[in-house]
Structure formats: C-alpha cells, structure tokens
Amino acid sequence: MRRLxxxxxxxxxxxxxIFIVLENAPGGPLxxxxxxxxxxxxxxxxxRHNFGLDRPIIFRYASWLLAVLHGxxxxxxxxxxxxxxxxxxRLPATLELMLTAFFLSLLLGGMAGILAALMPHSLYDHxxxxxxxxxxxxxVFWFALxxxxxxxxxxxxxxxxxxxxxxxxxxxxxxxxxxxxxxHLILPAFVLALVSLATWSRFLRASMLDVLGADxxxxxxxxxxxxxxxxxxxxxxxxxxxxxxxxxxxxxxxVAGALVTETIFAWPxxxxxxSTALGQSDFSLLMGYLMFVSxxxxxxxxxxDVAYALLDPRVRYD
Amino acid sequence: xxxxxxxxxxxxxxxxCIGGCVLLCLAFIACFAHLLAPADPNFIDEAHWNGLPLAxxxxxxxxxxxxxxxxxxxxxxxxxxxxxxxxxxAVIMQIGIGTFLGALSGYYRGWVDSIVMRLTDVVxxxxxxxxxxxxxxxxxxxxxxxxxxxxxxxxxxxGLSWPPVARLVRADFLSLREKExxxxxxxxxxxxxxxxxxxxxxxxxxxxxxxxxLSVADVIITESTLSFLGFxxxxxTASWGNMLANAQANMAIAPWAAIFPGAAILLTVIAVxxxxxxxxxxxDPQR
Numbered sequence: 001m002r003r004l005x006x007x008x009x010x011x012x013x014x015x016x017x018i019f020i021v022l023e024n025a026p027g028g029p030l031x032x033x034x035x036x037x038x039x040x041x042x043x044x045x046x047x048r049h050n051f052g053l054d055r056p057i058i059f060r061y062a063s064w065l066l067a068v069l070h071g072x073x074x075x076x077x078x079x080x081x082x083x084x085x086x087x088x089x090r091l092p093a094t095l096e097l098m099l100t101a102f103f104l105s106l107l108l109g110g111m112a113g114i115l116a117a118l119m120p121h122s123l124y125d126h127x128x129x130x131x132x133x134x135x136x137x138x139x140v141f142w143f144a145l146x147x148x149x150x151x152x153x154x155x156x157x158x159x160x161x162x163x164x165x166x167x168x169x170x171x172x173x174x175x176x177x178x179x180x181x182x183x184h185l186i187l188p189a190f191v192l193a194l195v196s197l198a199t200w201s202r203f204l205r206a207s208m209l210d211v212l213g214a215d216x217x218x219x220x221x222x223x224x225x226x227x228x229x230x231x232x233x234x235x236x237x238x239x240x241x242x243x244x245x246x247x248x249x250x251x252x253x254x255v256a257g258a259l260v261t262e263t264i265f266a267w268p269x270x271x272x273x274x275s276t277a278l279g280q281s282d283f284s285l286l287m288g289y290l291m292f293v294s295x296x297x298x299x300x301x302x303x304x305d306v307a308y309a310l311l312d313p314r315v316r317y318d
Numbered sequence: 319x320x321x322x323x324x325x326x327x328x329x330x331x332x333x334x335c336i337g338g339c340v341l342l343c344l345a346f347i348a349c350f351a352h353l354l355a356p357a358d359p360n361f362i363d364e365a366h367w368n369g370l371p372l373a374x375x376x377x378x379x380x381x382x383x384x385x386x387x388x389x390x391x392x393x394x395x396x397x398x399x400x401x402x403x404x405x406x407x408a409v410i411m412q413i414g415i416g417t418f419l420g421a422l423s424g425y426y427r428g429w430v431d432s433i434v435m436r437l438t439d440v441v442x443x444x445x446x447x448x449x450x451x452x453x454x455x456x457x458x459x460x461x462x463x464x465x466x467x468x469x470x471x472x473x474x475x476x477g478l479s480w481p482p483v484a485r486l487v488r489a490d491f492l493s494l495r496e497k498e499x500x501x502x503x504x505x506x507x508x509x510x511x512x513x514x515x516x517x518x519x520x521x522x523x524x525x526x527x528x529x530x531x532l533s534v535a536d537v538i539i540t541e542s543t544l545s546f547l548g549f550x551x552x553x554x555t556a557s558w559g560n561m562l563a564n565a566q567a568n569m570a571i572a573p574w575a576a577i578f579p580g581a582a583i584l585l586t587v588i589a590v591x592x593x594x595x596x597x598x599x600x601x602d603p604q605r
Binding site for chain 2: 136
C-alpha cells in the first residue's frame with residue numbers, strides 16, 4: 001500500500017514530462033484546423049478560447065491531468081477515434097504476444113540456465129552460455145528479418161515436407177482457427193522472447209551456481225536427501241527469488257521489443273498502432289501510449305517488490 | 319606497477335582481447351572509410367544496375383548492391399563510421415551527465431540526492447525506445463526538414479540514457495565518501511570540488527569504464543533500431559539500421575542486403591559486450 005502511494009508523485013512527474021512534450025508538438029492541439037483553408041484566423045482564436053488553450057500552462061496541465069485520470073487521452077487523428085478506445089482495441093493482441101513471449105522465455109530460459117548450472121563447464125554449459133551471450137547482443141529487428149527469411153520466404157525443408165510459417169498479421173482468415181493463430185504467433189513470440197530468454201538464462205545460471213555452493217545445500221546433502229529433492233526444494237526457490245527483480249528490470253525492454261516486433265510482423269497490437277501514428281504525427285495517440293506503458297512499468301515494479309518480499313521472508317517493507 | 323598487473327589480468331580474458339581487437343579494426347575502418355571503401359557510398363552503378371539489387375560478386379561489387387544499385391560494402395564501411403560516431407558521442411554525453419549527477423547526489427546526499435534520484439526514477443519508468451521515437455518524430459516535424467541532424471540523434475540518445483550511470487556512480491560515491499582518505503582530504507581542507515574530482519572520481523573509474531563500454535553496445539542497437547524504423551539517421555547517409563529498412567521488402571530477391579548490415583551490427587555488439595565483460599572481471603577486486 002505504501003509503495004502504491006509512493007508511486008503517485010512518480011506518475012505525476014511522468015505525466016508532466018509527457019504533457020510538456022505534447023505541448024511542444026508542432027501546431028499544438030489545433031494543428032488539424034490550421035491546415036484548413038476554410039477556417040479563418042478569428043475562428044482559430046475563438047476555438048483557442050473555447051478550448052481554454054489561452055489559459056496559463058498550469059491550468060491547462062490540471063485540466064489535461066483531470067481528463068487523463070478519467071481515461072480521456074484526447075482524440076487520435078490517425079484512427080478517427082478516441083485514443084483510449086484505439087489503444088484498448090489493440091490491447092488484447094499485445095497482451096497475447098507479450099504474455100506468450102514472457103512465459104516462453106521464463107520456461108526456456110529457466111530450463112537452459114538451471115541445467116547449465118547443474119553441469120558447469122560441460123559442453124552443454126558452454127553452448128548455452130555462448131548462445132545466451134549472442135542472444136543478448138542480437139538486434140531484435142534483424143533477428144526478426146532473418147527468421148522471416150528462413151521460415152517465411154524460403155521455408156525450412158526436411159524429412160520430406162517444408163515448414164513454412166506466416167510472417168505477418170495475427171491470422172489469415174476471418175474466422176481464425178486456433179492452429180492458424182498459433183502459426184502466426186510462433187515467429188513474433190520467439191523474436192520478442194529472445195533477449196529476455198538470453199538474459200534470464202544467464203542470470204539464473206549464475207544465481208543457481210551461487211546457491212549450489214552455499215553451506216545449507218551441503219547440509220541438506222549431508223542429511224542424506226536425494227540430490228533431486230535438494231535441487232528442487234532447497235536450491236531452486238533461493239535461486240529464483242532474485243530473478244523477480246531482473247524480470248521487473250527487463251520489462252521496459254520487453255515493451256520496446258514488442259514495439260519493434262509488432263511493427264515488423266504487422267502484428268495488430270498497440271506497438272504497431274504507435275509506429276503507424278508516428279509517421280502521421282498523431283501526438284495524442286503517441287502520448288497516450290507512452291503514459292499507458294509507463295504506468296504499466298511502474299505497476300510491474302511495485303508488483304515485483306511485493307513479490308520479492310513475499311518470496312524472501314528476510315525482506316520487509318515497513 | 320598497477321598498469322602492468324591490469325594488463326596481465328586483462329590478457330587472461332582471451333575473448334575480451336579478441337573483442338577489443340575487432341573493435342580496433344572497426345575503428346580503423348571507420349576512420350579511413352574514404353580510403354578503404356571500394357566506391358562512393360552514394361554512387362549508383364548505372365552501368366550495371368537494372369532496377370534490381372545486384373548479387374554479391376556481380377560487376378565487381380564484392381557484397382552486391384542495394385535496391386538502388388549502390389555498393390553494399392562501401393555503404394557498410396561508411397555505416398561503421400556513422401554507427402561508431404553516434405555511439406561514441408552518445409556514450410560520452412551519457413557518462414558525462416550520469417557521472418556529474420551521480421557524483422553530486424552521492425557526495426552531498428540530502429535534498430540534492432532526492433531530486434536527482436527522483437529524476438532518474440522518472441526517466442527510467444518511461445520505456446526508452448518509444449520516448450526516443452516520439453522525440454525524434456517531434457524534432458523532425460517541427461524543424462520542417464525531412465532529414466534529422468546527426469547531432470540531434472546523439473543529443474537525444476545521450477540525454478536520455480544516463481540514469482543507470484547516475485545510479486552506479488552515486489552508489490560508489492556513497493561508500494567512497496566514508497573512506498579514510500576522503501576524511502583525510504577533508505581534514506587538510508580540500509575543497510569539495512577537489513575531493514570529488516581528484517580523490518573520489520579516480521576510485522570510481524573502473525565501474526564507469528565498464529558501464530561506458532557496455533553502453534556502446536546499447537547505443538549501437540538503439541541507433542540502428544531508430545534508423546530501421548525511419549526516425550534515426552536519414553538516407554541517403556548510410557547507417558547499418560537504415561540499410562535494413564528497405565531490405566525487408568526485397569528479402570525474397572536480395573537476401574544479402576538484409577544479411578550483411580545486421581551481421582555487422584551483431585558482430586560489433588558481441589565484440590563490445592565481450593570486451594565489457596572482460597573489463598568488468600579485470601576491474602572487479604573480488605576476482
């Protein structure tokens with residue numbers, strides 16, 4: 001609860017930054033009218049007065065903030081609908097992609113990292129570590145292009161049939177059978193997962209190695225517990241706990257990755273909406289997206305702190 | 319004495335040394351791009367170009383040409399110059415701002431610290447890439463020019479990526495200011511500026527150098543992503559990112575135009591990361 005209260009000034013500061021950027025958008029909120037030859041200078045002035053745009057900046061910020069708190073981010077010119085509606089329409093697709101990528105990296109990264117820690121300096125460990133390093137250094141958009149080249153343009157052939165995956169969109173037809181949706185999901189989800197997968201597996205390997213060398217594990221083994229249950233019950237929980245912080249730290253990166261991935265794979269999510277709006281100077285939508293994403297990051301950070309305290313009884317927030 | 323032991327320890331990290339060598343080569347290529355490039359990066363080979371990208375090896379183009387008939391190798395070499403300069407500029411700026419703010423907030427603590435740390439929180443909470451995209455779009459729209467200045471990109475990236483540096487330097491300064499040598503400097507009447515710059519800063523240099531190295535990798539990826547999306551370095555200036563922008567549409571007929579620029583980015587970033595990793599191990603007193 002206290003963490004929630006602490007985040008209010010932070011969110012206010014973020015909103016102020018976003019408002020200032022919005023204020024400096026070329027043409028201001030009346031930009032669409034300035035281009036219209038049928039609207040005279042006096043009309044502009046009247047509109048400006050009617051919308052309260054001639055008031056001091058602090059009043060304009062207050063009324064903007066009030067509207068934002070009511071969920072009103074203004075009108076998106078490139079979509080011809082309110083920003084909130086445009087964003088919410090795209091939210092399910094983004095969530096689908098991000099959650100799939102999230103669990104994919106947690107599952108694959110987790111397994112790869114833990115197994116590597118269980119056999120340190122083995123061939124498997126070297127392979128995992130090297131691939132994790134390359135994965136962390138990978139420019140996401142290029143990786144996406146290469147996967148498209150491999151799977152969509154040419155297709156991987158072997159065992160007598162060709163594996164070809166779609167490279168764009170969320171499904172091919174209107175009725176969207178589940179198998180089609182999954183086919184469309186594979187490439188973007190894997191591209192989005194790559195960086196976090198690599199980071200988390202590297203981290204888990206290191207933290208698991210730390211834990212495996214700890215005294216209480218030697219005690220557990222000395223008590224005669226089977227090594228499998230030692231690893232599962234004693235080592236794993238302690239190695240996974242610090243991962244919560246790492247996951248929270250990589251969320252902004254996941255958001256940015258989703259933006260790039262959605263753009264390349266024509267995935268109809270919020271990120272693609274954002275990059276389309278970018279080309280059309282639709283600043284209300286851009287700011288709405290930024291605010292939305294920042295709130296998401298702040299909330300996830302709080303969630304991570306709470307989860308950390310729950311998982312590790314030594315940590316307490318008063 | 320300290321120098322030799324540093325080199326001895328660093329040389330043990332073979333991959334880091336290789337990474338450093340690769341980077342030196344790239345820096346060399348970037349410096350002498352005008353001598354090394356086989357052609358002018360914007361020269362259109364009209365004699366051979368028939369509207370389609372030329373394949374590698376055709377008509378003397380070692381890596382082929384892009385969709386406009388420009389030599390890919392020449393553009394890659396000039397792209398190295400752009401990518402490395404942007405990275406260098408942005409990292410210097412980021413380290414400058416981050417070290418300054420971090421040192422202030424770690425040394426003086428109190429209200430200075432609160433303000434600086436809240437500011438870092440704010441910048442860190444807004445995902446960097448969308449914010450950069452909005453700002454570059456904003457600058458592009460309000461300057462009425464199609465092309466974004468090269469300096470603008472450096473300023474925007476450097477001006478927004480300093481918070482991790484500030485946090486790192488602050489943490490170092492918080493512990494360094496309590497050390498005996500800091501007390502001693504204070505006792506003989508050194509000014510705050512002198513204590514910060516001459517006594518504390520050199521002791522915090524290791525982590526800063528490591529952070530700077532790893533940041534180079536981040537900036538290269540950020541700049542190429544911006545350029546790929548069309549809001550970074552603008553064509554016709556070649557950058558590894560904007561070379562890939564048109565490659566997606568032509569991927570079926572000209573995969574080489576998509577493969578080489580990305581491979582250059584990947585190679586550079588891996589080299590930087592291995593170098594940074596090796597430096598971290600070398601500076602880390604625990605090892």
